Amino acid sequence: MSNRVTFYEVEILDCKTKKQLCFLDKIESYARINDIRLMFHKYYPEWYPARQSIRLDPKGKSLKDEDVLQDLPVGSSVTLYFKDLGPQVGWTMVFLTEYAGPLFIYFLFYFRLPFVYGLDAAFTSSPHSVVNLACICHSFHYMKRLIETIFVHRFSHGTMPLRSIVKNCLYYCGLAAWLAYYINHPLYTPASYGQKQIVFSLIMFLVCEAGNFSIHVTLSNLRLDGSKMYRIPYPTRNPFTWLFFFVSCPNYTYEVGAWISFTVMTQCVPVGLFTVIGFIQMTIWAKDKHSTYLKEFKDYPSHRMPILPFLL
Structure with missing residues (x-):
C-alpha cells in the first residue's frame, strides 16, 4: 500500500x-x-x-x-x-574584498608614498628591521586569509547583504591604515626589550597563525559532503586542534593570540587598541556560536567555553 x-x-x-x-x-x-x-x-x-x-x-x-x-x-x-x-554578495567575494583591502593599504604606508608622510619622507625606508618584519607578518596574515577563503572555507550561509560588505571593508581598511600609519612612521621607535622581545613575539605569532589555519581546516573537513548543517567539532591528531578540548571557537582564540603577538612585536598603542576591538568582536561571535552549539546538541561538551579556556 x-x-x-x-x-x-x-x-x-x-x-x-x-x-x-x-x-x-x-x-x-x-x-x-x-x-x-x-x-x-x-x-x-x-x-x-x-x-x-x-x-x-x-x-x-x-x-x-x-x-x-x-x-x-x-x-x-x-x-x-x-x-x-x-542585494546580496557571495561570501567568497566578501572575504576576498575584506582581506585584499588591508593588504594593499598597508603597503601605501610601508613604502611611504608622498601623500602619506610628506615629500621629505617619500619612498624612504625605516632603519628598524622590526618595521620590515611587521610588514611581512601583516602581509602573511592577510595572504593566509585570502588563501583560506579560496581553498579552505566552506560557508554555511551563501551570501551577505551588500550594505554589510561596505561597512566591513571600511572597518578592516580603516583600522589597517590606522595601525600602518604609526608602525611605518618616520618617528617610530622599536620594542623596549630589543631583539628578544621581537623574536619571542614572532615565534608566538607564527604558532597562533598555524593554529588558526589548523582549526579552519578542521572545520572545513566537517563539511566535505557539502552539508550546511552544524556538527560538533572535536580535536584531531593535530596538536593545534587540541584547544577544542577547552573552547568552542579556537580559531578566534588563535586569532587574538596572533594580534597580541603582533602588538608585543611592534609595541605600538594603535595595534593594541586594534587587538582589543578585535577581541571584543570575536568574543561576541564566539558566544553566539557557542550558544548555537548548546541549542543544537544536547550532548555538547559542557566544559567548553566560547573563546578563552576556563574563563570566557
Missing part, C-alpha cells in the same frame, strides 16, 4: 504590509523552504532566493533552506511572510 502524499496550500504575505504576494497550490509535504524560495522567484524574478527572508512570523527568524514543510508547526494551509534582504 503506497503512502498518501499530503499537499499544502502556501500563502506568502509581505512582512510589512501583510499584502498577499503569491499563492502556491498543491505543494508536496516534503518540499523544503528552498523549494518555496525558487517558486516565489518565478513570480518575482527581481527577488532571487538569496534576497528572500521567508518566515513563519513577520518579526520571527528566517527559516532555513533545508527546513521541510511538513516538519513546521503549520496546518495544510500555510501562511509565510517575505522580507526583502536587499
Whole structure:
C-alpha cells in the first residue's frame, strides 16, 4: 500500500504590509523552504532566493533552506511572510574584498608614498628591521586569509547583504591604515626589550597563525559532503586542534593570540587598541556560536567555553 502524499496550500504575505504576494497550490509535504524560495522567484524574478527572508512570523527568524514543510508547526494551509534582504554578495567575494583591502593599504604606508608622510619622507625606508618584519607578518596574515577563503572555507550561509560588505571593508581598511600609519612612521621607535622581545613575539605569532589555519581546516573537513548543517567539532591528531578540548571557537582564540603577538612585536598603542576591538568582536561571535552549539546538541561538551579556556 503506497503512502498518501499530503499537499499544502502556501500563502506568502509581505512582512510589512501583510499584502498577499503569491499563492502556491498543491505543494508536496516534503518540499523544503528552498523549494518555496525558487517558486516565489518565478513570480518575482527581481527577488532571487538569496534576497528572500521567508518566515513563519513577520518579526520571527528566517527559516532555513533545508527546513521541510511538513516538519513546521503549520496546518495544510500555510501562511509565510517575505522580507526583502536587499542585494546580496557571495561570501567568497566578501572575504576576498575584506582581506585584499588591508593588504594593499598597508603597503601605501610601508613604502611611504608622498601623500602619506610628506615629500621629505617619500619612498624612504625605516632603519628598524622590526618595521620590515611587521610588514611581512601583516602581509602573511592577510595572504593566509585570502588563501583560506579560496581553498579552505566552506560557508554555511551563501551570501551577505551588500550594505554589510561596505561597512566591513571600511572597518578592516580603516583600522589597517590606522595601525600602518604609526608602525611605518618616520618617528617610530622599536620594542623596549630589543631583539628578544621581537623574536619571542614572532615565534608566538607564527604558532597562533598555524593554529588558526589548523582549526579552519578542521572545520572545513566537517563539511566535505557539502552539508550546511552544524556538527560538533572535536580535536584531531593535530596538536593545534587540541584547544577544542577547552573552547568552542579556537580559531578566534588563535586569532587574538596572533594580534597580541603582533602588538608585543611592534609595541605600538594603535595595534593594541586594534587587538582589543578585535577581541571584543570575536568574543561576541564566539558566544553566539557557542550558544548555537548548546541549542543544537544536547550532548555538547559542557566544559567548553566560547573563546578563552576556563574563563570566557
